[in-house]
Amino acid sequence: MDAGMLSKILYIDLSRRRHWAKERPELFEESLGGAGVGIRLLGEECPTGADPLGPENPIIFTVGYFDGVFPLGSKAIAMFKSPLTGNLGESHGGGRFGVAQRMAGYGAIVIKGRSEGPVYLAITNGDVKIRDASTLWGMTGSSTVGRIIRENEGGAGLRSIMRIGKAGERLVSYACVITETYRHFGRLGLGAVFGSKRLKAIMISGRDSLTFKSPKLYRELYDELFKTLTKSPLMKKYHELGTPMNVLPLNATKTLPSKNLQLAQFGGAEVLSGEAILERYLGRRTACAHCPVSCIHIAALRVPYESEPYFYKTKMISYDYEPIYALGSMLDIRSVEGYLKLMDTVEELGLDAMSTGVVLSWATEAMERGLIGLAETAGLSLRWGDYKAYMEAAERIVSQRNEFYKALARGVEYASSKYGGRDFALAFGGNEMPGYHTGLASHLGHLVGARHSHLDNAGYSIDQKTNAEGRRPAPAEAARLIFEEEAWRQVLSSLVVCFFARGVYTPEMVSRCFAAFGKSLAPENLRRKGEEILKEKHAFKFREGFSFDRLRIPKRITEIPTPQGMLKEEELWEGVRAFERLIRG
């Protein structure tokens, strides 16, 4: 197969139990792959006003030209309509899925309809099996599901197994999809869309070897990239401590939200720092397929059995900055064991860690303020730091035993619309807040980002730069920088390379890589494609009812100082309008 040729789309209709493939090379020529092709297919396949949990909502997985070809070309993109925000659902996942999909020969996979009973899919080069998953449905832990499918299917080492937990089955709006135990299609509720289709899991495996128009150039570029990615200081932080290296610096600059952002500093930062966890708990390192950086850090936690003295088990639990922020700092959990146990519960249930942490921290503050009481929580008192209560609360969000937990299962935007506490309900565009109270650009980025995620445009990094210069970005300037960054990230997420390699995959570098495929794409053309993809995403958002005017700015972010001082609502609005002009321009 020619590495410069992506064309095959696999369609699976779960209602009719049919599948077919279509060759659409022009789609990949125009929109690259990944996010670019994903948004085109979403526009085609998702009817306007679709119920996100109805059979009409498609799930689309895409890969790009760099998957399995250049180092850190390790990611896949999922597109769907989000049950959490009601508009664009997009999440990026690592693990082995992207490479396995590319090696199976599919540029995109479109899953539609709804199965009668629980199923899982086994996809290989040229074959699709729809297998019964009744036995897997309702299983307590997502990791057990992985274990069973691993035993049932071939292709070890060349496959990926993604699955949902109980949260997805029970349609929690921020249920995630887990791949290879430790990576996720995390945000915006893909797990619930799986659940609504009674789709428990997908196994995909493939073996392929791709040829080049310029084989010599390919090897040269690969070596250059490999060297930079393994030796350069750009990647050092991900390699050594992994993302938890952020805990201490963010805490030191008073930009790490704690206790539902009543504070921007966390009392347990030293305890839950990347350094401290590494020293006492790091049990294993692992990597996504085709990535020499291996940023995935897994802690080993030895837990005694309460019922059986002299029995212990060792749980392997991954830790990253974002979950430490959401499930540690926001809930003021100051012990590694407490944090890891809560993290483990959230993983086994298949909830998005960030949304879960923000929802629980809102509920804790609402309880403190008397907006809700034991009647709502069914006797559970939520107190900062009490990880056992939070573990129980996470279970209850999934089982949805009463109206209150049903509301929590729909996210903090919805819960606060029912119970009050809007001012401290930390969601942007309906998606729960990431952990960076760095200043204007960070929160502006969450407001205007197509997914309302920090990864859309890394506004925090714009803040960090200007903060270091001791100034504050003007709203229009921040909006422009955010727009440019988000537009370029569309290209990276269309290839699909990990954002951690963004410093290496510059427009010039990407353009040179395309030459190995015999394609000429100037850096300027690439940038323009990025803008087009971003605008197309917004077109989808608008079509589904999103409007910049109706964004809600949680008052809390303007009440706690940032390194730039207090943020002003008017300034954030000014930034939103400037961004809207760029999107509509």
Next chain:
Amino acid sequence: MVKKLSVIDVDLCVGCQSCMFACNRRFAEAGVARSAIHVQSVGGVEHGFIVKVCRACQDPPCFKVCPSGAISKRKDGGVLLDYTKCIACGNCVKGCIVGAVQWDTTIDKPVICVHCGYCASYCPYGVIRLEEIEEVET
């Protein structure tokens, strides 16, 4: 001096598969279908990895089971494969109990490590290394 590829410490392996992609790049192609080295998890990534490489056996079973004479013994261990004689029967794959004979799906023939060491230079953690084989008295 004859060399062979050895696994130094499999517990250091992170499962990045850089070695598999490297072996495939010997043909200046991207992917894994032509790779002679294989890495898989031990029942889930949380339990670590297995790195399957040719052991450069002195008395190689794959050689013994090849019916067409396509596999010959290499001096001091390991084998050489003559693709023109290979009838793609797959006996060598079954004969290797460590699973080190892979199948090249692009040409439908086996792929057996030639101990060139190309993969080792891409292993970021020194899991695999090219080592000299002590000469064997014959």
